[in-house]
Amino acid sequence: MSRGPRTPRTLLRALNLEVMLASAEVNTAEQGLITIQQFAVMTGLSVRQVRRLNAAGQAPGRVKHGRKLKYRRSEAEAWLARRKVCALTFRFAE
Structure with missing residues (x-):
């Protein structure tokens, strides 16, 4: 999935998410839990796209x-690994 160039607004949003994730990670790291924002950053998706995946x-x-x-x-992490393998398999199957 190719994205367009990053604008200053998207870069700022990503930076704000990184700061927020760093502070939230300290609280939940010992339990191995991540928030929807952390999951979105990990997958490279927006929070809205993650919510749509949840709904589906x-x-x-x-x-x-x-x-x-x-x-x-x-x-x-396991879900992301399976998704990457499926994407690679689909590309090579064409």
Whole structure:
């Protein structure tokens, strides 16, 4: 999936997410849980695209952590690895 050039606005948004993720990661790292924003950064998708995947049942399972839904880091990484393998297989099959 090819993206266009990054504009200053998208770069700033990515930087803000990185800062936010760094502070949130300290709190949930010991439990191995990540937020939807962290999952979006990990996959290179927007939060909106991740929410659409959740609604379609195509994202990895989430767990309730207090009042929020989070992803298990191990499941998210496995999901991403499977998705990359499927994309590579599809490209080579053509």
